[in-house]
Amino acid sequence: xxxxxxxxxxxxxxxxxxxxxxxxxxxxxxxxxxxxxxxxxxxxxxxxxxxxxxxxxxxxxxxxxxxx
Numbered sequence: 625x626x627x628x629x630x631x632x633x634x635x636x637x638x639x640x641x642x643x644x645x646x647x648x649x650x651x652x653x654x655x656x657x658x659x660x661x662x663x664x665x666x667x668x669x670x671x672x673x674x675x676x677x678x679x680x681x682x683x684x685x686x687x688x689x690x691x692x
Contacts, residue, residue, distance in 0.1 A: 636673045
């Protein structure tokens with residue numbers, strides 16, 4: 625069970641980093657939105673990553689509103 629948790633944590637961390645790169649570097653807001661939504665709503669995601677994803681969804685929505 626512990627090993628499964630470690631694998632899930634690592635994958636979630638990598639997804640979070642990918643979403644941040646899409647948000648900050650590439651300005652690919654659609655991809656960042658998809659990843660952050662998945663991380664914020666899934667049950668198996670560690671709490672700290674889920675909370676970070678919810679925070680980033682808020683920032684992302686502000687950026688999208690500014691650009692439209």
